[in-house]
Amino acid sequence: MSDDHEPDAAAEAFEGVRGELALLRRAVERLSAERAEVPEIPDYSETLGKMAKALNATMQNVGVLAKTAEDNVAPRYVADRIVAAGGHARDEDRRMIATAGEKMDKATTALHGIGGSARRADEQRRTLWQVGAGACLGGALLWTIVPGIIARELPGKWQVPEWMAARTLDLPKWEAGQRLMRAAGPDAFANIAAADRIITANRKAVQACYKIAVRTKKTVRCTIEISRDDVAARSAIVSSTD
Template structure:
């Protein structure tokens, strides 16, 4: 059955219903008039008036229903509108999903940058320690190798070798010299010290 036939049948059915309601309303009104003219019959005018009002209200509702735009829609049009509403809802959901994904991507990017900065800072600190230790080792090696020749190259009146020896022993130069002589030759040192002890005892 075609959609136009379905729409026509619905319109005809509502038109028939409206005609029947109108006919029933006129019959009730006529019956009420006849009852009013008869003096022997009970007075049903109030009841019939209520019925008439109800029928009028029903007729108005039927008219509004017949004129409703929803009845003029074909199944295809209804399906199209449902599809359009569904598409709009899905599009909004997709937009919200993209917004949420963009926010998550931004947070992940910031976290990655912070992690990379932290890793780079740790790597820089590690390399700085390595360079510092290497420089310290090179400096100590150069000092051990070059300190002696540099001290010997200075003028003799500066006494750099002697001062370096005393500083190494953490003693004054006189006591440091005695210790060096005793360590170099205990017998010779004893021979030097013995006359001085004899003079002090004598």
């Protein structure tokens, strides 16, 4: 009596397994569909597809096993088929894991290569900046030294140094000269400026005295006029008495 019920129990068990596998397959298909709707999630479509195929194959094997159970096939044969199906599934899983590992290794190697290339590019850019800065500094120093050497070797009547000084100060030669004298000796320049103003203010008297000195060939005294408001003359006198 118990032997008659064994095929029915096995068939019912396999039917239960088949139903659970069908639910699992529909869940995998649903995951694949949801992955297509949400692009931000990593792409597992290929893996989910392989899982669905494996579930279909397992369901077919379960169907075969259920048929064998209905045909009163020996339990040993059913066990061997289950073990073989499990081994095949494990082999497929191992192949999938190995493939994923190879892809991960390739991606890691590529990332290391990108990082090394970026570091090398940064080093090259830094070296170029250093070389460029050194070249600019060297060129600036050379430009400040060489023109002066060349200008001093040229004929004096060309007045190249004076012209370069005026161009450097961005002033006419006369004003550039005054600025240079004022910077070199402020008191001496003040005396020169005061004397120039006094001579300019007493030009006629100075010219008359000069003519007398030439005619008599003697040193003569000249009378000149200086205003108390002449700031230039006052500054020159005060600076000389100090």
